[in-house]
Amino acid sequence: MPDQRRSVLGRALRILDTVSDAPGGLTLSQISRRAGVPLTTAHRIVGELHAWGALERSPSGGYQIGLRLWELAAVTPRSMGLRQVALPFMQDLFETTHRGVHLAIREKDQVLFVERFTSQETAADRAQVGARYELHATAIGLVLLAYAPSDVQEATLAGPLAVPDWHPPVTERELRATLAEIRRSGYAVTSIRGEFRSVAAPVYGPAGAVAAALSLILPITEPYGPRLAHLQATTRGISRALGSPLGRATAPAGRFRFG
Amino acid sequence: MPDQRRSVLGRALRILDTVSDAPGGLTLSQISRRAGVPLTTAHRIVGELHAWGALERSPSGGYQIGLRLWELAAVTPRSMGLRQVALPFMQDLFETTHRGVHLAIREKDQVLFVERFTSQETAADRAQVGARYELHATAIGLVLLAYAPSDVQEATLAGPLAVPDWHPPVTERELRATLAEIRRSGYAVTSIRGEFRSVAAPVYGPAGAVAAALSLILPITEPYGPRLAHLQATTRGISRALGSPLGRATAPAGRFRFG
DNA sequence: ACCCGTGTTTCCGCATAACGGAAGGAGCGA
DNA sequence: TCGCTCCTTCCGTTATGCGGAAACACGGGT
Numbered sequence: 001m002p003d004q005r006r007s008v009l010g011r012a013l014r015i016l017d018t019v020s021d022a023p024g025g026l027t028l029s030q031i032s033r034r035a036g037v038p039l040t041t042a043h044r045i046v047g048e049l050h051a052w053g054a055l056e057r058s059p060s061g062g063y064q065i066g067l068r069l070w071e072l073a074a075v076t077p078r079s080m081g082l083r084q085v086a087l088p089f090m091q092d093l094f095e096t097t098h099r100g101v102h103l104a105i106r107e108k109d110q111v112l113f114v115e116r117f118t119s120q121e122t123a124a125d126r127a128q129v130g131a132r133y134e135l136h137a138t139a140i141g142l143v144l145l146a147y148a149p150s151d152v153q154e155a156t157l158a159g160p161l162a163v164p165d166w167h168p169p170v171t172e173r174e175l176r177a178t179l180a181e182i183r184r185s186g187y188a189v190t191s192i193r194g195e196f197r198s199v200a201a202p203v204y205g206p207a208g209a210v211a212a213a214l215s216l217i218l219p220i221t222e223p224y225g226p227r228l229a230h231l232q233a234t235t236r237g238i239s240r241a242l243g244s245p246l247g248r249a250t251a252p253a254g255r256f257r258f259g
Numbered sequence: 260m261p262d263q264r265r266s267v268l269g270r271a272l273r274i275l276d277t278v279s280d281a282p283g284g285l286t287l288s289q290i291s292r293r294a295g296v297p298l299t300t301a302h303r304i305v306g307e308l309h310a311w312g313a314l315e316r317s318p319s320g321g322y323q324i325g326l327r328l329w330e331l332a333a334v335t336p337r338s339m340g341l342r343q344v345a346l347p348f349m350q351d352l353f354e355t356t357h358r359g360v361h362l363a364i365r366e367k368d369q370v371l372f373v374e375r376f377t378s379q380e381t382a383a384d385r386a387q388v389g390a391r392y393e394l395h396a397t398a399i400g401l402v403l404l405a406y407a408p409s410d411v412q413e414a415t416l417a418g419p420l421a422v423p424d425w426h427p428p429v430t431e432r433e434l435r436a437t438l439a440e441i442r443r444s445g446y447a448v449t450s451i452r453g454e455f456r457s458v459a460a461p462v463y464g465p466a467g468a469v470a471a472a473l474s475l476i477l478p479i480t481e482p483y484g485p486r487l488a489h490l491q492a493t494t495r496g497i498s499r500a501l502g503s504p505l506g507r508a509t510a511p512a513g514r515f516r517f518g
Numbered sequence: 519a520c521c522c523g524t525g526t527t528t529c530c531g532c533a534t535a536a537c538g539g540a541a542g543g544a545g546c547g548a
Numbered sequence: 549t550c551g552c553t554c555c556t557t558c559c560g561t562t563a564t565g566c567g568g569a570a571a572c573a574c575g576g577g578t
Contacts (some may be wrong), residue, residue, distance in 0.1 A: 074389025
């Protein structure tokens with residue numbers, strides 16, 4: 001195993017990471033500095049990445065992530081396979097409710113947003129497609145955590161439970177109770193900055209395990225009962241389309257991957 | 260510049276390409292053979308890619324494109340920047356028409372599908388997100404071709420004008436006339452297998468050049484006049500949101516000259 | 519139980535491909 | 549004009565990637 005820090009590939013991948021973290025593009029020297037790669041070496045690697053199409057030059061001259069990479073990623077099974085199945089259902093839900101709809105999966109100990117629809121009114125959230133957040137802080141993350149393997153749950157419960165500044169602190173004890181309640185009821189609710197409410201429910205994959213979660217963002221003033229019914233109808237539809245056996249509300253936890 | 264065929268990076272990127280072309284995942288030996296990389300070398304490179312998250316193991320044991328790569332690509336400006344702006348407009352169009360809606364850009368001499376919405380009835384097309392097609396064969400491609408730089412147009416006109424088997428042959432002369440007509444009218448119409456009609460119109464970017472195109476898939480029996488109005492209202496909306504100066508209906512050709 | 523085929527992993531000596539300092543260009547603003 | 553930053557080319561050194569060979573793991577057929 002070549003040293004991850006020195007190998008060409010390691011450096012190239014670090015460069016890609018660096019560039020993708022910088023909206024608006026980076027100049028070669030910036031890449032060199034931020035990725036910790038000597039300028040000459042960066043020059044060579046970036047040259048190759050550019051020749052292949054992994055990087056492109058923006059009109060302003062900097063480098064940015066190229067289309068070729070996006071094309072590769074368009075076939076990523078875990079995100080796009082799921083997305084393809086879920087999209088029509090999300091559309092329906094969006095049409096009937098006109099509220100923000102989010103689809104996310106759990107990746108390691110974080111929640112990863114795969115797709116979202118937002119209306120202008122409910123666009124108050126920053127959850128970009130491709131963004132990661134802590135599992136315990138959002139409704140959609142809580143759902144994923146509630147059905148995650150126990151080692152992930154314990155890791156999260158043991159770690160520091162950081163919360164946004166507008167959010168009351170969370171203790172491990174409270175979180176355990178919350179997760180149990182989610183497993184019992186089959187959904188999670190949280191408030192966002194006191195202005196919105198996020199309601200989330202699990203999506204089951206073919207193995208009967210939770211493969212993803214779907215959430216709906218509502219104004220805090222709106223009762224969420226009726227919307228919850230819509231949401232759960234949608235998650236049931238997606239689960240069925242994914243080939244889930246769709247048993248009881250509390251399904252066995254476990255790990256599932258598309259492929 | 261190191262030889263593209265032998266360098267680690269070249270090989271790694273070729274491996275990524277290989278894997279992404281194979282739905283369902285590839286075993287290490289398959290990767291080695293298809294990418295033309297000696298097994299031992301493939302083993303090492305795949306190992307590094309896997310460690311980083313560019314590749315993942317599917318439940319069946321094969322390698323597939325990993326989530327990490329998808330996350331990188333989620334910030335690709337040319338596709339996702341456009342997508343982010345266009346998505347709400349596409350939603351509206353889909354809601355009002357309930358017909359297939361496609362967003363594509365031109366990449367080199369091909370059309371690249373960036374986003375699509377389809378209803379069950381109109382799902383008769385195979386245009387996947389991330390897929391490439393020839394410019395001259397689809398309505399959306401014709402629009403992009405009509406507003407492409409002249410060297411791209413000439414290259415396409417000069418090359419073999421392959422068409423699907425159900426499609427009548429196209430001559431260079433006809434194609435020139437078609438492109439002129441598209442520039443004049445501001446939209447393109449084609450039939451798909453005699454069952455559907457595709458209507459497409461250009462989207463203008465901030466520089467006033469055509470940045471993308473949008474198409475609507477209708478049953479062949481349905482008159483397209485009213486739908487065309489919806490489509491063009493949508494492309495105007497997206498163009499404006501992109502910061503286009505948005506002149507008259509038949510907009511200037513942009514940075515490039517024709518004629 | 520045995521063998522054989524296929525896929526995966528480890529080992530190691532060799533030479534090539536990557537490395538990066540230094541120096542020369544190319545713009546740009548003062 | 550200078551001075552600054554960013555980009556590119558050159559070239560001697562060596563670490564790094566290379567890949568044949570061989571061991572290992574699994575599974576299916578007889």
